[in-house]
Amino acid sequence: MPEESRVLDIEALESAIENLDIEVFQSTAEDLHYADLASVFQDLEDDEARSFFTKNINLASFPQVLAELPDALIEETLQRFDESSQREILRKLIDDDRADVLQDVSPEARQHYLAMLKPEQQETTRSLMRYDEDTAGGRMTTHAARISLGTTAKSALEILRKYKDSTQSLARIYVVDDQGRLKGKTRLRELAFTPWDTLVDDIMDEADLSILASTDQEEAAQMFSKYDMTLLPVIDEYDHLLGVITHDDVLEIIEEESTEDIEKMSGIAGEQSEQTYLNTSVATHFKRRFPWLLILALLAISSGYVMLRFEHILSHIYLLALYLPMVVAAGGNTGGQAATMVIRAMSLGELEAGSTSKVITKELILGIILGAILGCCIALITLFILPIFDPPLPEGVPLTTFALAVSIALGAQITTSTLSGALLPLGARAIKLDPAVVAAPAITTLVDISGMVIYFTAAQAILPAVV
C-alpha cells in the first residue's frame, strides 16, 4: 500500500532528524512529497531540529516546502539559510507562491529578498503583490499557457514545448491577440491531434468564463465550482490576460472560507490563521476568543435585568423556574439553526438579494410549526408527567392554566427566534456586514433576552392571581 509506505517514510524522516542522521534524512526526504516534508518541518519543536532540517534538505525541493508552510513560519525559516541559498530558493519559487511568501515577511526583508530576484521576476512579483491576497489577482499565477492568434498548431506545440516545465498547467491554452487580450482557449490535446498547419483561431473555443483580478477570491471559487472549471483565466478591465487560478488554489480558498464561516459563527474573531490549531499560540487563541465572550457576557446581563424586574412573578409562582431555562434556550437553538441555514446558503451563493421575502415566509412557517409542536409537547408533559412529582403550585393556579402559559410562551419564543435567526444575517448582509459575524452566539444572546420577556409576560397575562 502506498499510503502505508508513506507513513513509514515520514516516521523514518522524523527519527533521522531526532538522531541528526544526515544520510538517512537526505535519502528519505528524497522520496517524500513536499507537503509531507512541510508538515514534518512544521511540527519540529526545537531550534536544533529545524536547523538540521534546513541545513541538510535538498535546495531543489525546498521552495515547494516553503510555500506550504504557515505564514508565521516563513520569515524565520528563510533566515536559516545563507544568502546564496536564499537566492536559489526565492528564484525557484512559482510566481504566485513567491508573491505570497514575500507578503508574509517584514517590509525590510521583502526589499532585501526582492533584490535577489532576476529583473523580470522582480517585475512579476511586484505586480502580483499589488493585488490583495484574497482577490482573484492575489491568488493567480502568471504561468498561464498562452499563444497568439494566427499561430499554427505546429508552432504552438513548439512554443509550448519550450515552456513545458515553467507553465503550471497545460490543461487549457489561452489564445491572445497582439495586445495580450484574451480571445479564446484550446487544449493541448486539440493541438496535438489536429493537422499541423491548422490555425489556432480555427480550433479555439470562446473564452467565455473569466474573472477580473480585483474580484473577491470567494467569487472566483464559486465560479470555478459551479462551472466545473479546470483553470480560471484572470483578466484586467481591458480584457488583458493576467494569469490563471488553478484548482489547488480553489481548494485552498474553499477550505479557508468554510473555516472562516464556521469560526465566525461560533464567535471566534479575527482572520482565520493559516497555522494549525496546535501550532497556534495560546495568546492568539485568547485574542480570537475573548472579544466576543466579553461582549456577549455584558449583553447577557440584560437577561438578568429582566429577571430582576419580574421578581414578583417568579417569587409568587416559583415553579415557573422549572421551564425558564428551557424556554430561553429553545429560542437560542432554533435561532441558531435558522441562522446557520441562511448563512450557509448565502456562502454557497444560493440566496440572491431578491429572495429575502421567500426566506422570511419559509422561516415564519417553520417557526410557527416548530413552536406549535414543541409547545404541545411541553403542555402534555406538564399535564401528565409533572403531577407525578407533586409540583409546588400556589393555590388558585390550576395546572392547566400553568401548562397553557408555559406552552404559549415556548411557542412564541420559538416562532420569533426562528424568524430572528433568519433575519439577522440577511440584515447584516444588507448593511454590508459579514452575515456570519452575527450568527449563533450573538443571536442566542439576543433571543435569550426576548425569551425572558416573553416568558414572564405570558405568565403575567395568563396566570391568575399574579399582579
Add this chain to the structure above:
Amino acid sequence: MPEESRVLDIEALESAIENLDIEVFQSTAEDLHYADLASVFQDLEDDEARSFFTKNINLASFPQVLAELPDALIEETLQRFDESSQREILRKLIDDDRADVLQDVSPEARQHYLAMLKPEQQETTRSLMRYDEDTAGGRMTTHAARISLGTTAKSALEILRKYKDSTQSLARIYVVDDQGRLKGKTRLRELAFTPWDTLVDDIMDEADLSILASTDQEEAAQMFSKYDMTLLPVIDEYDHLLGVITHDDVLEIIEEESTEDIEKMSGIAGEQSEQTYLNTSVATHFKRRFPWLLILALLAISSGYVMLRFEHILSHIYLLALYLPMVVAAGGNTGGQAATMVIRAMSLGELEAGSTSKVITKELILGIILGAILGCCIALITLFILPIFDPPLPEGVPLTTFALAVSIALGAQITTSTLSGALLPLGARAIKLDPAVVAAPAITTLVDISGMVIYFTAAQAILPAVV
C-alpha cells in the same frame, strides 16, 4: 464583460420560457453553460414551464444538465422524456454521473433504465453502483486515460487520440501492467514532447499516490488537497486501477463535508440535502431541525430543576438573578468556541489520535486565563458600576463578598466549559461518533446545567447568611 452577458442570456432564457418562445429558447440555451441551464430549470416553478424546457432543449446537451440537478428532481425530470430520448440521455451521461443518476431513482425505474444502456455501459454502471455514494469508489469515473507498459509514445498518442472525447481528463495518463495493475503515470505533454519510439516505461513516474475504492470520500479530498493533485487514481486491494477522482468531484466533496459539519454543529440533523435552501420543502427543513430541538428542550428542563432546588438561595438574595443568565451563557459561548476549534481541526485532518493531551493542556490553560480575566471584569463592574443603581442586596451581605462569589462562579464556569467543549468532540471521536454531532447546542445545554449548579453552589459557599 462575459459575466454580464451571461446574466443577460439567463434572463433571456427565462423570459423565453415564460413566453413559450421555442426559437429564442433554443438559440439562447445553445450559448449557456450546462450549470446555468440546470439552475434555470431547477428554479422553474410550474409544470408547464418544465415541460416546455424538456421538450425543446437540445438532447445533446441535456445529460450534463441532468447530472447537475438535485437528487430529488432526477426521476421526475427523466420521466418527462419519451423512451428514445431517455435512452439517448442515459447513454450519453459520463459514467460516474450515470451511476449517481441511477442511484437517485426508484429501484423499478433503475432496472428499466439500466436495460436501455449498451451492455458494456450496464456493466460499468453496475460496478460503480456497488460503491457507497460517499466513498472514493462512489465518486470516481472509470474514464481514466490508461496505457499499457511497453507502449511507445507514438502508439500511446494514437490510443489516446481515439479516446480524446470519452476520457475525462488527460492531465495524467496512467500506465498499467497486463493485469491492469497501476504501475506509473505520465502526462500528455511528456508523450507529445518526447521522441516517438520512447517506451512509456522510461518516461513514467511512480504512481505513489492512490486511494482504495472503499475509502471515505473525505479522506480522498484531504489527500487531493494536501498533495495539490490533479487527479487521484482509485484502486482495489490488488492495485488494479479502477478509475480516477477529478478535481470537480473534490470541490463537491469539500463543500458537502463543510456544509454537513456546519449544519451538525448547529443541531441540524440528517444528511445534508443536495437541494438548495430555497428548494428544500418546509417538511424537510422541519424534519432536520425538530429532533435536536426536542432533545435539547427536554435536557434544558434539568437546568430548571437545579433552579427549583436552589430556590432558598435565590429567594434570599434575589440580586443573584442579575448575573445568573450571564454565567450560564458564558459557559455555552466559550464551550462552543472550543468545540468549534477542535472539530474544525479534526475535519482538516490536523489532530491525530495522539494529540489529545496537547489539546487538553491548551484548552485548560485558555479556560483558566479566559475565566480569570472575565471574572475580574465582572468583579470590577459589580464593585464600581453596580452601586450606582442601588442594588437590592439583603443586609449582612457585603457587596465585595457578592462580587467575589459571582466572579468565582463565572471563572469556574468558563474554565470547565472550555475544557468540556474541547473534550466532548474528542470523546465522541474516541467512541466512533461524528464529533460535529455533539457540538454547539448539545454542549451549550450541558454546560447550562453545570453553570446553574456552579453558580448556586458558589453563592451558597461564599455568601454569608445563606443557609
